[in-house]
Amino acid sequence: MTKITFVSPDGEERIIDAEDGDTVMDAAINNDVPGILAECGGACACATCHVYVDDAFMDKVGTPSEMEESMLEFNEHRQENSRLSCQIKVSPDLEGLRVTAPESQY
Template structure:
């Protein structure tokens, strides 16, 4: 199973095994990590699962959609590495990926 590292708002890191086909959001929620609220349950209709993907792993996930980009306009602490974790579907190539939950999510 691919390992995803989550850096949560207090600065601590959590390494989580996330099954291929599940989202980065699922891995966080399943492990009760702070910062990824996921109010919409992963249906890409809120921005409460906003994360920053480490640059070296950005290409490991699918391309950002227009819908996701529109929702990120309402999030705080948005940067060029911002994604909604519900839209980051884990593949074998994601092993070792690192995402940071912005302080505004904490």
């Protein structure tokens, strides 16, 4: 299990024990984290699992794939640290990961 902190747009924090091998999106959905909609179920087809990754973890989560980039390209809430949580695999290297949900997934 890897601890991940999910931060809502209003600053509320929830620490979740995530299963290694799952995605950050899976951890959010399995624990009813508000702000992560995941309408496509993790197929990298909707961008409704968009999160901002804490700067300290940007190297550890890696860079977005071309497909993920194309999903984020037109997102009006995109920032340099934007990722789709369905594309981030949970591993012990991500212990303490902090991600923040944007004001809106649309």
